[in-house]
Amino acid sequence: MEPNATPVEQPMPVFYVGQHESQRTVPVSDRVLNQARDSGYDMVTTPVTTPHFHSNVLALLSNHLSQLSEGVSCSEDTPTPLIPPLNPTDTPLAPSETISQLLAVTSPWIDLASPDPLVANVSRQVFNMEVQYAAFCGVGNVIVQGPQLMHGTAHASGLTQYARAVLEALNAGPYLHLQILLPVYDEADQDNGDVMGSLAPFARAQYLQTAEPERKAELFDTWEAWDVIRSVCKYNSRLSVALTVPRYLPTRSLQSRWFSEAPRLLSFPASAFLKNARGYPVLTKPHQGLISHYMRLRTPPWLLLSDVGPIPGLAAPSIPVYTAEGPISPSASASATAGSLPTEPTPAEAAQIPQSDSRKHKDPTPYLSYIRHLQRNQPPRSTIERFGAGYQDYLQSPLQPLTDNLESITYEVFEKDPIKYDWYERAIAAALRDWRALDKPRSGLEVSQGADSDDYIDENSDGKGRVVIAVVGAGRGPLVTRALRAAETTGVPIELWAVEKNPNAYVVLQRHNEEDWDFQVSVVKSDMRSWAGPTLPNNTNGKVDILVSELLGSFADNELSPECLDGVQHVLSADAISIPASYTAHLTPIAAPRLHADIRGRAATDPLAWETPYVVMLHQIDYLSTTASSSSSSPDKDDSAAVPDVQTAWRFAHPLRAPVLQQSQTRRGGSAAGGGGGAVGGDGANEHNARFCRLRFCCREPGVLHGLAGYFETVLYEGSEATVELSTNPVTMAAKSRDMISWFPIFFPLKTPIHLPAASELEVSMWRQTDDRKVWYEWMVEAFVTIGDAGNSNSATSPATAQPASAPPEKENSAKPAKRRNDPTDYLTVPPTQLTIRTFPPRNHD
Numbered sequence: 001m002e003p004n005a006t007p008v009e010q011p012m013p014v015f016y017v018g019q020h021e022s023q024r025t026v027p028v029s030d031r032v033l034n035q036a037r038d039s040g041y042d043m044v045t046t047p048v049t050t051p052h053f054h055s056n057v058l059a060l061l062s063n064h065l066s067q068l069s070e071g072v073s074c075s076e077d078t079p080t081p082l083i084p085p086l087n088p089t090d091t092p093l094a095p096s097e098t099i100s101q102l103l104a105v106t107s108p109w110i111d112l113a114s115p116d117p118l119v120a121n122v123s124r125q126v127f128n129m130e131v132q133y134a135a136f137c138g139v140g141n142v143i144v145q146g147p148q149l150m151h152g153t154a155h156a157s158g159l160t161q162y163a164r165a166v167l168e169a170l171n172a173g174p175y176l177h178l179q180i181l182l183p184v185y186d187e188a189d190q191d192n193g194d195v196m197g198s199l200a201p202f203a204r205a206q207y208l209q210t211a212e213p214e215r216k217a218e219l220f221d222t223w224e225a226w227d228v229i230r231s232v233c234k235y236n237s238r239l240s241v242a243l244t245v246p247r248y249l250p251t252r253s254l255q256s257r258w259f260s261e262a263p264r265l266l267s268f269p270a271s272a273f274l275k276n277a278r279g280y281p282v283l284t285k286p287h288q289g290l291i292s293h294y295m296r297l298r299t300p301p302w303l304l305l306s307d308v309g310p311i312p313g314l315a316a317p318s319i320p321v322y323t324a325e326g327p328i329s330p331s332a333s334a335s336a337t338a339g340s341l342p343t344e345p346t347p348a349e350a351a352q353i354p355q356s357d358s359r360k361h362k363d364p365t366p367y368l369s370y371i372r373h374l375q376r377n378q379p380p381r382s383t384i385e386r387f388g389a390g391y392q393d394y395l396q397s398p399l400q401p402l403t404d405n406l407e408s409i410t411y412e413v414f415e416k417d418p419i420k421y422d423w424y425e426r427a428i429a430a431a432l433r434d435w436r437a438l439d440k441p442r443s444g445l446e447v448s449q450g451a452d453s454d455d456y457i458d459e460n461s462d463g464k465g466r467v468v469i470a471v472v473g474a475g476r477g478p479l480v481t482r483a484l485r486a487a488e489t490t491g492v493p494i495e496l497w498a499v500e501k502n503p504n505a506y507v508v509l510q511r512h513n514e515e516d517w518d519f520q521v522s523v524v525k526s527d528m529r530s531w532a533g534p535t536l537p538n539n540t541n542g543k544v545d546i547l548v549s550e551l552l553g554s555f556a557d558n559e560l561s562p563e564c565l566d567g568v569q570h571v572l573s574a575d576a577i578s579i580p581a582s583y584t585a586h587l588t589p590i591a592a593p594r595l596h597a598d599i600r601g602r603a604a605t606d607p608l609a610w611e612t613p614y615v616v617m618l619h620q621i622d623y624l625s626t627t628a629s630s631s632s633s634s635p636d637k638d639d640s641a642a643v644p645d646v647q648t649a650w651r652f653a654h655p656l657r658a659p660v661l662q663q664s665q666t667r668r669g670g671s672a673a674g675g676g677g678g679a680v681g682g683d684g685a686n687e688h689n690a691r692f693c694r695l696r697f698c699c700r701e702p703g704v705l706h707g708l709a710g711y712f713e714t715v716l717y718e719g720s721e722a723t724v725e726l727s728t729n730p731v732t733m734a735a736k737s738r739d740m741i742s743w744f745p746i747f748f749p750l751k752t753p754i755h756l757p758a759a760s761e762l763e764v765s766m767w768r769q770t771d772d773r774k775v776w777y778e779w780m781v782e783a784f785v786t787i788g789d790a791g792n793s794n795s796a797t798s799p800a801t802a803q804p805a806s807a808p809p810e811k812e813n814s815a816k817p818a819k820r821r822n823d824p825t826d827y828l829t830v831p832p833t834q835l836t837i838r839t840f841p842p843r844n845h846d
């Protein structure tokens, strides 16, 4: 049962909107910054260097090249030209108090990935100078133009060079955050070579010829480039991606991949907007959905309006800036930012303004007005979003309620669940009705047979005795209340026991019994495994007919429900049932770069960081194996949301069958009759609770695997009326227990991410191991690619590039596509002892 902290109510999202001009003509002084703020922007970009500097670099490079081509010198003898240090005419930046509010932009005209070493070298000098100077001035965020992926017809071979340069740039300052600006997908017309004065076209023919062979651009190319960059930079927390949003959004699969990468900034160029009937810029519905999706994040990205017009009022500063509401004052713009007061007119609002006024007070920032309009009209948050807002991608250690005694606040969080307790009540009521309908024997005495004369008089008594219900692990008693309510609504007489080992919760249970339950409940302080069963008037022990428990963790059995319920099974009557009747654990492979980076950080001080499963509200993740069609070569095709392939790992059912329990008892103590002991230690008494699964997943798109997401489903009760189930499995949750908030998923991390080419296969092995005193999980993932064309259309996805360089040649046209383990260095065997839970602490003999 998770989570273990109180959620925080989140206000409506705040949009931080910046203004960017790729050809900014006015240096961003304090006055410009204030003017931008008055217009409603929160931040402004500034180039690090001036056009003057750009011209000098171009002159330097072309002089050098013409010397080489004229044979004045040969390239071996001539050292690479050195760019002189920056002087005041080279940069508009200077240290100031407001500089931290600027986003510095490095020169987009350099080409760090150029196949020509000269161009790459000059670019690198420029880049280093710019980043270092920006860091010196106190800039916190630097936007870096992403690598140019196509050089003519050749795909970038200099990507690793680019990544290396970024890695070094991160050392320029300890607080410097670099944002790599990339298009969502590579559009032909986004070639960086088109940037005015780009260094890319200076690359000499001989280097272009030796570049990699021509290949078709793929939809995931820019994402793959980002993956290389951040991998080379070791998932540095000061490096993030900034995305340029195109006019046509790509497939959902690519959108969801980028979402998982936690972009720090979304840039909207004017070309991403459409014009509405009145000529105002607007975004399409899918774009609006994308913004809403991002803006619900715990840390939403900044929005950058790029080349949508200058900052109003700069040309003639004495002229006030007018909106529909009148001149903008600093205070008005501040409240616009907070989203609390009306700001510039929306297109709809503008339509209300009389024509003459509208002409007189023309909106100077229509793109910004539109974004603020979206901000004011964000859809309300759902139940789960409201509850989970503070928890998104926040790693927690799983609870261990058997070993630890939970705090009251933890129970309080559980009890806020709007679904779980209702479903338990439905399950108990259905079980009671069936019990009566089937006329099953009842283990409880009639009330009149009770020991005390002031016993509670059961109005429902039908002379057949009472059905005995025990809530084991009762906590503060919410399931006890629900059992009483189920008895009342069904009219089936019950005898109710509440068993809890937490001495503090025991106090609360007793108080409830006095104040709320009218002493109808027998409260017992005991470990359920040591409880002898209901006490009869003659001081012997009776039996339980319906055992109610909620001992489930995010991966079903990880809070040791199987071990606890086996241990209390001796109190059950012959016809007894357990609620839950069964539970299953489920897995799916995911890309989770944020979580991976977080665990990397923890691993610096915690050697077990990679061997711990984490409870986490998975949010910025991407499902790597999906069952619905999510692949499309057409970037603008709006395909349906992909359904993750979530597979069942294993199942537990209760009560345990008698022969299994008997064998377990025979093994306990290590007698000869009990065999040779447990496979991984101990006598083997708990070995029936060990499990293993091997699951196969197909991954259509290229990706990187960071770990496994784990979920559970449980059948609380399956009877004549209906089956009552709970689920955290994203595929079935909506149908089985929509809006349930008690459990977050579990995440099993991989220390080394596994790179997956398109059309890869993953084989996941997972064990639940036990040595009678502990339970732990072990997991291992193998990745394969299919090679050769055996009529499988998927295998047509660049099989050649999918091969590790060292792979031996495969026989042609084998009848069955051959599978080969992906890059052997990616093959990961996680050592055992992933999760250690003290399974059998000394029993409580109270």
Ligand SMILES: C[S@@+](CC[C@H](N)C(=O)[O-])C[C@H]1O[C@@H](n2cnc3c(N)ncnc32)[C@H](O)[C@@H]1O
Binding pocket: 001, 401, 402, 405, 406, 411, 414, 415, 472, 473, 474, 475, 476, 477, 478, 479, 499, 500, 501, 502, 505, 526, 527, 528, 529, 549, 550, 551, 552, 564
């Ligand atoms: C997840 S909480 C559920 C509490 C409550 N039933 C609810 O649904 O809100 C599990 C409870 O079981 C108790 N528990 C765990 N193992 C137990 C054991 N072996 N014997 C008795 N109580 C146990 C814990 O102390 C905790 O109160």
